[in-house]
Amino acid sequence: MSHDHDRVHDELALRAAALEAVLVEKGLLTTDQIDAIVERYERDLGPQNGARVVARAWVDADYRERLLADGAAAIDELGYGGFEGDTMVVVENTPDVHNVVVCTLCSCYPWPVLGLPPTWYKSPAYRARVVAEPRSVLREFGLEVPSERTIRVWDSTSEVRYLVLPERPPGTEGMDEERLAALVTRDSMIGTGVPSLPA
Amino acid sequence: MGGMHGFGAVVTPGSDVVSHEEWELRVFALSTLVGTERLGAGSGRAIREEMDPAAYLRAGYYERWLWSTEQRLLRKGTMGEREVDGWVARLRGGEAVPRREDPGAAARSVEATTATDPLTSAPDARFGPGDAVRVRRMRPDGHTRCPRYARGATGVVEAVRGLDAFPDIGPYAGPEEPVYAVGFSSVDLFGPSPEGRWTVLLDLFDSYLEPA
Numbered sequence: 584m585s586h587d588h589d590r591v592h593d594e595l596a597l598r599a600a601a602l603e604a605v606l607v608e609k610g611l612l613t614t615d616q617i618d619a620i621v622e623r624y625e626r627d628l629g630p631q632n633g634a635r636v637v638a639r640a641w642v643d644a645d646y647r648e649r650l651l652a653d654g655a656a657a658i659d660e661l662g663y664g665g666f667e668g669d670t671m672v673v674v675e676n677t678p679d680v681h682n683v684v685v686c687t688l689c690s691c692y693p694w695p696v697l698g699l700p701p702t703w704y705k706s707p708a709y710r711a712r713v714v715a716e717p718r719s720v721l722r723e724f725g726l727e728v729p730s731e732r733t734i735r736v737w738d739s740t741s742e743v744r745y746l747v748l749p750e751r752p753p754g755t756e757g758m759d760e761e762r763l764a765a766l767v768t769r770d771s772m773i774g775t776g777v778p779s780l781p782a
Numbered sequence: 783m784g785g786m787h788g789f790g791a792v793v794t795p796g797s798d799v800v801s802h803e804e805w806e807l808r809v810f811a812l813s814t815l816v817g818t819e820r821l822g823a824g825s826g827r828a829i830r831e832e833m834d835p836a837a838y839l840r841a842g843y844y845e846r847w848l849w850s851t852e853q854r855l856l857r858k859g860t861m862g863e864r865e866v867d868g869w870v871a872r873l874r875g876g877e878a879v880p881r882r883e884d885p886g887a888a889a890r891s892v893e894a895t896t897a898t899d900p901l902t903s904a905p906d907a908r909f910g911p912g913d914a915v916r917v918r919r920m921r922p923d924g925h926t927r928c929p930r931y932a933r934g935a936t937g938v939v940e941a942v943r944g945l946d947a948f949p950d951i952g953p954y955a956g957p958e959e960p961v962y963a964v965g966f967s968s969v970d971l972f973g974p975s976p977e978g979r980w981t982v983l984l985d986l987f988d989s990y991l992e993p994a
Contacts, residue, residue: 599805601869604879619888620811665896687784703797708789715785723793734980741985
């Protein structure tokens with residue numbers, strides 16, 4: 584990081600602390616309220632939740648059907664829901680279709696199942712390019728989608744949030760949900776990756 | 783910014799993490815609490831789009847959130863213009879950020895983030911699956927959920943998502959309208975490409991569309 588970059592971030596850290604000080608001093612917020620929200624989004628919400636949803640869909644055909652019919656309701660069955668998950672639609676990868684999700688206008692992302700988005704998801708580069716040159720972008724992630732497979736790019740422009748249901752990897756027959764969930768990567772649920780292969 | 787050129791690589795060193803510095807998630811938390819505690823006016827997202835466009839692109843993600851959170855507080859009159867600057871000076875002078883604790887309030891704030899407000903069903907929607915629709919040519923002044931790259935293009939409705947408040951009038955305040963998932967061929971949006979064809983799907987409000 585450059586010296587300038589550090590200086591800018593020091594200024595922003597100071598300004599963020601000053602804003603917190605204003606609100607705490609006025610008695611409008613407490614320190615532990617702020618800590619609790621940070622902890623909630625750092626610890627409780629993350630791709631580990633989405634991975635459980637995907638693993639359940641892989642082992643339970645009825646659950647998969649409910650998940651594809653009403654994403655938010657089926658996700659709520661596993662106890663996940665809340666901000667940025669009011670209406671969740673799950674889109675399924677198949678041998679013919681590869682789905683990938685973006686928010687070209689900002690950074691819409693299904694927080695209850697994936698947590699907060701990674702930096703690249705919020706970057707102008709991803710927002711500008713994945714709708715207009717998806718295969719080049721996916722290649723940067725090391726993902727080569729076969730040419731016979733259609734790519735469907737979901738631009739989250741409304742309050743609907745999208746989760747990709749990736750294909751279950753080969754060689755995982757007989758694995759239980761917990762071991763399957765460990766194969767489900769965050770990127771495989773955005774569509775910029777596929778699940779890990781079993782070791 | 784869908785379709786714009788010149789931003790370079792998506793995958794770069796450090797791009798895989800959610801945040802880089804502690805202050806970024808504290809700003810996220812402040813922004814969330816300003817909403818749940820009703821301390822601000824307007825929507826953070828719509829306000830961020832009021833930033834000077836060059837400044838918007840130069841700013842980091844949570845830098846935009848910090849700016850919009852301050853704006854929401856100022857617009858509601860929760861704090862005055864110079865208050866943050868005043869505390870910046872006090873922190874520079876060696877004062878610490880004040881601390882207050884209230885475990886009950888902390889638990890209630892976490893609980894508040896689990897609330898949901900799903901789209902409601904739209905039985906009287908003007909379009910249905912299979913209908914061809916054209917995105918209206920328009921140049922909205924302010925927040926919109928209709929990306930520029932889709933305007934004028936023709937697509938096919940794949941699903942009716944439900945009713946939601948029309949965001950262009952006021953964030954979460956406009957009259958409710960049907961929202962449709964509309965699929966577009968990449969050729970109709972971006973012309974021929976060495977990548978071949980793909981489909982881009984957008985969730986579009988009824989007001990953005992006309993029959994094709």
